[in-house]
Amino acid sequence: MSGVIPPLVTPVDGDGEIDRASVDRLVGFQLDAGVDGIFLGGSTGEVALLDSRRQAELLDVATSAVAGAVPVLAGAIDTGTARVIERARHAVEHGADAVVVTPPFYVQPNGAEITEHYRRVSAAVGAPVVAYDIPSAVGSRLTPDVVAELAESKTVVALKDSSGDLVTFRDITRHRPGFPALTGSELLADVAIDLGAHGLVPGLGNVDPHGYVRLYRAARAGDRVAARAQQERLLDLFRIISVADGARVGFTAGALGGFKAALALRGVIANPATNPPLSPLSADETTRIAAILASAGLD
Known part of the structure; x- marks a missing residue:
């Protein structure tokens, strides 16, 4: 549980079905960059919008493409413990090496209930959580x-x-330095590593995994100048998530649509479609994303 572990988008075709060829290309693109793992069915992967059948198909295709080269993490995210256990077992049956679990939501649990939730999931699943x-x-x-x-x-x-x-992340890494803590921040990855992060899980890593691998390796080697240079370049690239018109689409549609549009422009996935109810980006917004890619040297 260290290194660069991008949370992959879920490529779908015009009918909303898993685009198997694009999943293969996306996984190959990540492995070519030297990532240390992949995370399927996270927030960036639209886990809240996928049914069980498509989650299973995504895992089957991706784990086959990974072929044991790196660990595969899968989201098991739902409102309550029984539902999470069901999702987690399902993920492991379809090839996941570990499951990623949030606290229960909708029911507003306290700390003791959250702890019990994880204990029950861990005991029932038989895979790392x-x-x-x-x-x-x-x-x-x-x-x-x-x-x-x-x-x-x-x-x-x-x-x-x-x-x-x-601040809280620093508190956790300071008091438990041996416990793997991974940051999901795209923009403060270099800082998080300085604070003790063991790895990076950046959504923007879909679009530029090579950049995050370079950042991580430079930061771990103590080369702060090189790490900062990569971080600042990625900060500029991250503008792709704010191209969409916020009066027309929500934040999630703009961010995930930006990632998928960039991947389609780079030839990694065939279709930039997101799952309903997320709205697609416009042609003008996609053109603006292409300009940002070009300025980052990724055209």
């Missing part, structure tokens, strides 16, 4: 006390932090 802190989506936090308890009891094997809270 990664705790996923993304309060913007689930409405509750994985506090340092909860993370410490889960780590000490070996209930979870790592933390994927998408809270945007570097």
Whole structure:
């Protein structure tokens, strides 16, 4: 649980079915960049919008393409413990090496209930569990006390932090330096590594995995100048998520649509479509993304 582990988008065709050829190309693109793992069915992978059949097909195709080269992580994200266990078992049956689990949402659990949730999932699944802190989506936090308890009891094997809270992240890495903590930040990856992050899980890594691999390796080698240079280049590239007209589409459609449009422009996936109810980008927005790619040297 270290290195660069991009949370992959889910390529679909015009009918919303898994685009198997594009999944193959996307996985190959990531492996060619030297990533250390892949994460399927996360927020960037539109996990909240995929049914069980398409989740299974995505895992089958991707794990076949990976062929054991790197670990495959899969999201098992749902409202309650029983539903998460069902999703997690399903993911493992279809080739996942580990499952990534948020706290339950909709029910507003407290810290003790969140801890019990992870204990039950870990006991029932028989595969490594990664705790996923993304309060913007689930409405509750994985506090340092909860993370410490889960780590000490070996209930979870790592933390994927998408809270945007570097102060709490620093507290966790400072008090448990041996526990793998992965950052989901695209823009503060170099800083997070300085604070003790073991790895990066950047959505923008779909579009430029080579850049994040260079950043990670430079930062781990102590070359802050090179790491910062990569981070600043990626910061400019990240503008692709804000191209969409916010009066026409929501933030998620703009961000994931930006990633998929960039991948289609780069020839990695065939179709930039997102899943309903997310709206597609316009031709003008796609043209603007192409200009950003060109300025980043990725045309």
